[in-house]
Amino acid sequence: MEQSADIQPVVELTNLEFQYDRGEFHIKLPNLIIHRGQKVAMIGASGTGKTTLLHLIAGIRTPLAGKIQVSDVSMNQLSDSARRQFRISHIGFVFQDFELVEYLNVFDNILHAYRLNPSLQLDEAVKSRARELAAQLGIVDKLKRSVKALSQGERQRVAICRALLPQPQLILADEATGNLDPDNKQRILDILFRYVDEQPSTLLAVTHDYELLERFDRVIDLKTVMAIAPALSETTQSVASPLAQKRQEETV
Amino acid sequence: MNGMKASFFLAWKYLSFNKLRTTILIACVTLVGALPLSLNLLLSASERELMARAETTPLVVGAKGSDLDLAINSLYFTTVPPEPITMAEVTQIQTSGLAIAIPLHTQFQARNFPIIGTTLDYLDLRQLTVAAGRNFSILGETVLGADVAATLNLKPGDTLVSSPESVFDFGGVYPLKMNVVGVLEKSYTADDNAVFVDIKTAWVIQGLGHGHQDLAQPEDSDVVLEQNDNVVTANANLTQYNQIDADNLASFHFHGSTDTFPLTAVIAVPQDDKSAAILRGRYEVSEASSQIIQPASVIEELLLEIFKVRNILNLVFVLVSVATVVALILVFNLSLRLRQREMETNFKLGCCRSMIIRLVTAEIATILVVSLGCSLVITAGTGVFKDRITRTMLS
Numbered sequence: 001m002e003q004s005a006d007i008q009p010v011v012e013l014t015n016l017e018f019q020y021d022r023g024e025f026h027i028k029l030p031n032l033i034i035h036r037g038q039k040v041a042m043i044g045a046s047g048t049g050k051t052t053l054l055h056l057i058a059g060i061r062t063p064l065a066g067k068i069q070v071s072d073v074s075m076n077q078l079s080d081s082a083r084r085q086f087r088i089s090h091i092g093f094v095f096q097d098f099e100l101v102e103y104l105n106v107f108d109n110i111l112h113a114y115r116l117n118p119s120l121q122l123d124e125a126v127k128s129r130a131r132e133l134a135a136q137l138g139i140v141d142k143l144k145r146s147v148k149a150l151s152q153g154e155r156q157r158v159a160i161c162r163a164l165l166p167q168p169q170l171i172l173a174d175e176a177t178g179n180l181d182p183d184n185k186q187r188i189l190d191i192l193f194r195y196v197d198e199q200p201s202t203l204l205a206v207t208h209d210y211e212l213l214e215r216f217d218r219v220i221d222l223k224t225v226m227a228i229a230p231a232l233s234e235t236t237q238s239v240a241s242p243l244a245q246k247r248q249e250e251t252v
Numbered sequence: 253m254n255g256m257k258a259s260f261f262l263a264w265k266y267l268s269f270n271k272l273r274t275t276i277l278i279a280c281v282t283l284v285g286a287l288p289l290s291l292n293l294l295l296s297a298s299e300r301e302l303m304a305r306a307e308t309t310p311l312v313v314g315a316k317g318s319d320l321d322l323a324i325n326s327l328y329f330t331t332v333p334p335e336p337i338t339m340a341e342v343t344q345i346q347t348s349g350l351a352i353a354i355p356l357h358t359q360f361q362a363r364n365f366p367i368i369g370t371t372l373d374y375l376d377l378r379q380l381t382v383a384a385g386r387n388f389s390i391l392g393e394t395v396l397g398a399d400v401a402a403t404l405n406l407k408p409g410d411t412l413v414s415s416p417e418s419v420f421d422f423g424g425v426y427p428l429k430m431n432v433v434g435v436l437e438k439s440y441t442a443d444d445n446a447v448f449v450d451i452k453t454a455w456v457i458q459g460l461g462h463g464h465q466d467l468a469q470p471e472d473s474d475v476v477l478e479q480n481d482n483v484v485t486a487n488a489n490l491t492q493y494n495q496i497d498a499d500n501l502a503s504f505h506f507h508g509s510t511d512t513f514p515l516t517a518v519i520a521v522p523q524d525d526k527s528a529a530i531l532r533g534r535y536e537v538s539e540a541s542s543q544i545i546q547p548a549s550v551i552e553e554l555l556l557e558i559f560k561v562r563n564i565l566n567l568v569f570v571l572v573s574v575a576t577v578v579a580l581i582l583v584f585n586l587s588l589r590l591r592q593r594e595m596e597t598n599f600k601l602g603c604c605r606s607m608i609i610r611l612v613t614a615e616i617a618t619i620l621v622v623s624l625g626c627s628l629v630i631t632a633g634t635g636v637f638k639d640r641i642t643r644t645m646l647s
Contacts, residue, residue: 055600060599060600081604084603084604084605087601087602089602093601095600099593099597099600101597103268103269103270104262113601115258115262116598116603117602118255122258
């Protein structure tokens with residue numbers, strides 16, 4: 001099938017196999033494709049490997065077998081150093097527990113990635129963009145504050161700012177709304193979706209919040225994906241928009 | 253360069269956030285750096301100071317015995333006074349024309365400060381000048397060292413009573429109320445803690461001289477028990493004076509020849525090296541009951557012993573430094589374990605492999621640089637004030 005530019009695959013997993021050194025947990029995933037611009041929710045019971053799959057896509061972990069392609073780059077073939085460099089510049093990771101650095105203030109937390117790897121150059125333009133992002137997320141007045149003095153919702157927004165600042169092509173969110181109240185959950189999703197639409201970027205979000213699923217273009221049940229045949233490796237549980245419907249049809 | 257700058261930025265932020273831990277680490281490293289340097293400076297200054305006082309005291313004559321006790325007592329008035337010699341030693345040295353003889357009498361105290369019975373030559377020898385009042389000139393007058401005056405809050409016009417040798421010494425010397433006529437300029441030496449009187453005043457304190465009502469015309473005739481020619485015998489009701497003033501000064505007198513009166517030591521300031529050699533030769537004869545010492549030689553021998561202590565101190569410092577370095581390694585290791593989650597987050601974000609090493613290195617470097625700075629400041633401060641510190645300690 002010929003695909004247009006806006007529905008090119010951003011993530012493509014083929015015959016993926018992974019197992020931890022210890023324990024019986026393993027992942028076998030025949031095929032999974034996520035297209036550019038999609039807002040994809042990934043669901044599944046605890047222990048099915050959602051976080052591990054995000055780590056594999058981000059290159060934090062390497063598979064036993066199979067192929068991981070992210071934005072035309074084969075993660076398997078990259079060296080550890082190149083994978084780190086690719087991750088920090090192309091992938092924005094929003095962690096479940098925010099994972100902010102407590103000894104840095106809000107502004108320095110947002111800029112943190114730029115101080116961790118020389119492949120990202122911290123300059124005035126970046127700082128200015130960080131302030132704009134903070135303004136968009138409503139935390140610009142808290143830039144000098146300690147992250148310990150922030151509410152859960154504010155901390156999550158700081159984590160999102162940090163993930164979005166390098167203008168990633170792919171956003172991986174690991175239960176980014178897990179600890180938030182309903183209003184904040186909606187607000188965080190609004191922010192991520194707006195960024196994906198404006199950039200454009202792609203969002204793969206692990207979530208347990210089933211009431212939010214209807215807002216995503218696609219929903220992937222990991223258990224189903226790992227169990228069914230490669231040709232049917234995507235399962236759309238709910239579709240909220242015509243675009244999502246179209247993409248689901250095309251992909252299948 | 254940016255990576256280095258970022259490492260130091262993050263290290264600084266981490267250290268600033270954990271202020272207590274950082275302060276303790278810096279304090280430990282600072283002490284390890286500053287203590288040996290500062291103590292060595294102070295030891296060197298102390299040695300110089302000890303030698304300087306010894307070198308300005310060319311020769312000391314005293315009773316045979318420990319030359320170290322004689323030197324320390326004559327220089328610092330701190331040890332138990334050696335066996336007495338007599339004033340005849342002073343006369344003998346003076347009449348020889350070989351040296352100026354300065355008597356020292358250090359047997360008594362006034363409120364725990366040594367009373368130094370001497371002559372004005374001593375003040376000249378030590379270049380002591382009067383800051384307030386004047387020098388002692390008559391019997392019963394005293395000039396106080398700066399620290400004595402400050403501690404006892406005394407000034408010219410006040411009085412100071414000599415202390416009895418023992419509370420239970422009823423038959424011993426009577427306390428003498430001395431008139432303070434001057435306070436010396438601070439010299440940062442043992443002289444700051446001394447009470448200076450004329451040698452004759454010291455003998456009065458010792459009971460060798462006294463003043464009492466005129467027995468030729470007594471107020472109470474019953475005090476005279478017997479009168480034969482020039483010899484008058486009085487009973488215990490005879491009033492003796494315990495303070496010397498203008499009215500009773502003339503009544504003070506000594507019984508016997510002052511040449512037989514006791515001294516602790518005599519400082520001899522020879523005219524030249526030849527005179528010094530001759531004078532020393534005279535005391536080398538075995539029959540002499542006194543000895544002559546060169547305080548500089550005695551103190552030099554003492555310092556050689558102190559050098560051995562310094563070596564032990566240096567060894568202790570090396571051991572303490574090794575222990576501190578091991579403790580620092582442990583602290584950083586534990587710190588890294590506590591920061592495991594932060595490091596994992598950094599890794600997940602895409603932190604380059606060398607960054608963790610650079611972060612720890614930057615932290616250690618920052619602590620070492622700040623500690624080194626503090627050590628230098630403390631050492632420099634010690635260097636600037638070393639003379640004052642050692643003088644204060646030694647005095």
